[in-house]
Amino acid sequence: MLQVNVLRQRTDWVKERLGVKNFKQPELVDSIIALDDERKKLQADYDTTQSRINSASKEIGKLMGQGKKEEAEEQKQQVTGFKIRIAGLSEQMTEVEKELHDKLVQLPNLPAELVPPGKTPDDNEIVREGGTIPQLYDGAVPHWDLITKYNLVDFETGSKVTGRGFPFYKGKGAKLQRAMIQYFLDYNTAAGYTEYIPPFMVNEASAYGTGQLPDKEGQMYHVTEDGFYLIPTSEVPLTNIYREEILKETDLPIKMTAYSPCFRREAGSFGKDVRGLNRLHQFEKVEVLQITHPDKSYDVLDEMVQHIEKLVQNLELPYRILRLCGGDMGFTSALTYDFEVYSAAQQRWLEVSSVSNMESYQTNRLKCRFKDANGKMQLTHSLNGSSLALPRIFASLLENNQTADGIKLPQVLHKYFGAEIIN
RNA sequence: GGUGAGGUGGAUGAGCGGCUGAAAUCAGUAGUUUGCUAAACUGCCGUACGGGUUACUCUGUACCGCGGGUUCGAAUCCCGCCCUCACCGCCA
Numbered sequence: 001m002l003q004v005n006v007l008r009q010r011t012d013w014v015k016e017r018l019g020v021k022n023f024k025q026p027e028l029v030d031s032i033i034a035l036d037d038e039r040k041k042l043q044a045d046y047d048t049t050q051s052r053i054n055s056a057s058k059e060i061g062k063l064m065g066q067g068k069k070e071e072a073e074e075q076k077q078q079v080t081g082f083k084i085r086i087a088g089l090s091e092q093m094t095e096v097e098k099e100l101h102d103k104l105v106q107l108p109n110l111p112a113e114l115v116p117p118g119k120t121p122d123d124n125e126i127v128r129e130g131g132t133i134p135q136l137y138d139g140a141v142p143h144w145d146l147i148t149k150y151n152l153v154d155f156e157t158g159s160k161v162t163g164r165g166f167p168f169y170k171g172k173g174a175k176l177q178r179a180m181i182q183y184f185l186d187y188n189t190a191a192g193y194t195e196y197i198p199p200f201m202v203n204e205a206s207a208y209g210t211g212q213l214p215d216k217e218g219q220m221y222h223v224t225e226d227g228f229y230l231i232p233t234s235e236v237p238l239t240n241i242y243r244e245e246i247l248k249e250t251d252l253p254i255k256m257t258a259y260s261p262c263f264r265r266e267a268g269s270f271g272k273d274v275r276g277l278n279r280l281h282q283f284e285k286v287e288v289l290q291i292t293h294p295d296k297s298y299d300v301l302d303e304m305v306q307h308i309e310k311l312v313q314n315l316e317l318p319y320r321i322l323r324l325c326g327g328d329m330g331f332t333s334a335l336t337y338d339f340e341v342y343s344a345a346q347q348r349w350l351e352v353s354s355v356s357n358m359e360s361y362q363t364n365r366l367k368c369r370f371k372d373a374n375g376k377m378q379l380t381h382s383l384n385g386s387s388l389a390l391p392r393i394f395a396s397l398l399e400n401n402q403t404a405d406g407i408k409l410p411q412v413l414h415k416y417f418g419a420e421i422i423n
Numbered sequence: 424g425g426u427g428a429g430g431u432g433g434a435u436g437a438g439c440g441g442c443u444g445a446a447a448u449c450a451g452u453a454g455u456u457u458g459c460u461a462a463a464c465u466g467c468c469g470u471a472c473g474g475g476u477u478a479c480u481c482u483g484u485a486c487c488g489c490g491g492g493u494u495c496g497a498a499u500c501c502c503g504c505c506c507u508c509a510c511c512g513c514c515a
Binding site: 040043047048050051053054056057058060062073078080246375 | 441468485
């Protein structure tokens with residue numbers, strides 16, 4: 001959620017930035033400011049009226065003490081009048097505040113200066129590429145065939161037991177998942193991230209705090225009986241740890257990592273290119289997340305990108321890093337880098353990580369602040385990234401490393417998997 | 424799920440329906456002093472939204488788990504909900 005003060009102070013700039021994100025209703029900014037003006041007026045009126053009630057009430061107390069009943073009664077009459085007024089103002093304020101708020105949450109985060117303009121994934125900028133695209137042997141096949149060949153994942157039974165997009169991993173497939181989770185977490189904690197196992201469901205306030213609500217209501221599984229949401233990413237429970245917290249400047253940066261399954265309804269996004277592990281309703285992911293001083297967040301973003309890049313390099317996968325254009329970025333992000341690995345048998349790039357600086361967009365809604373050296377309250381910045389999402393890493397490991405003898409795993413996974421090859 | 428106790432500022436913990444935004448202690452912080460692995464003393468030490476100044480300061484309102492109600496007036500009384508703890512029940 002953007003801060004109204006920023007809209008007021010830099011109105012034209014805000015509209016220009018919203019344009020980069022292809023936001024279609026710049027007039028919303030003006031109507032928000034107008035509503036805020038109204039809110040202020042009502043607030044002033046409410047406060048002075050309430051003030052009169054308060055002083056009159058004190059007066060009544062005194063008069064009663066002195067036994068001046070008649071005068072007290074007179075005052076009471078006055079207060080009754082004020083109270084009618086207050087009730088009306090209060091109602092109006094609630095209404096205006098709600099409308100203001102409803103409009104404010106419709107504004108996406110403002111893209112950073114670095115964000116390239118553009119509307120589609122074709123407009124993303126390739127920042128770096130690395131690794132080498134392997135030359136596959138003649139019998140090479142896509143991962144969904146390899147999965148069957150080595151009996152690693154069972155989609156049919158998953159469909160039977162739950163539904164489409166909920167596969168069973170089994171045997172060496174399950175073990176490879178576990179090995180990767182373990183390795184990723186070890187890699188992250190070695191870099192100073194504190195490991196968490198979060199709740200896999202959150203309440204409404206938390207879903208709202210990180211911006212899943214109201215924007216992505218339909219994307220989450222909702223446990224209606226208890227009002228919980230299945231987490232679409234561990235970012236939601238982790239970031240909400242610091243909801244409504246006032247931190248010390250010395251607490252920053254806060255670095256967290258967690259493994260969790262991620263549940264996504266992916267309503268409407270199933271079409272082509274979703275075969276095999278490319279898109280699922282439940283998938284495994286290890287996440288890294290930081291809460292930082294606002295002056296440091298872009299340095300931290302670079303640091304996180306390098307951290308994840310090294311991880312992808314350790315997995316010996318061909319990859320590229322994209323700087324997302326305004327039209328392809330997430331709603332809450334100010335700057336996002338996507339990591340894609342090349343899936344040699346499918347001959348396409350698969351997104352395996354998304355690293356973003358949210359600046360204060362999340363923390364404003366979460367009210368996660370700190371007191372600076374001057375004692376002033378400031379919003380922290382929040383950043384997060386996948387390190388990494390497993391299914392597509394799994395798919396590309398299979399595809400890129402397949403040989404006539406089996407699938408050769410990268411060296412870093414040997415000790416976790418307990419073998420060098422799947423055959 | 425049942426019964427009981429309880430939820431007050433960073434922490435502990437007082438708070439007769441008006442003098443309580445809230446005692447006290449600790450922690451924190453600024454300073455004084457004595458000097459020495461620190462002690463004593465003094466000041467400051469919640470957040471949000473307004474108004475006025477924009478440098479600090481000043482001022483109004485709201486907030487004592489959350490939401491309602493009673494009242495001229497509620498941290499204090501009433502109702503609902505949430506949470507914590509204890510015991511019971513159930514159970515990996």
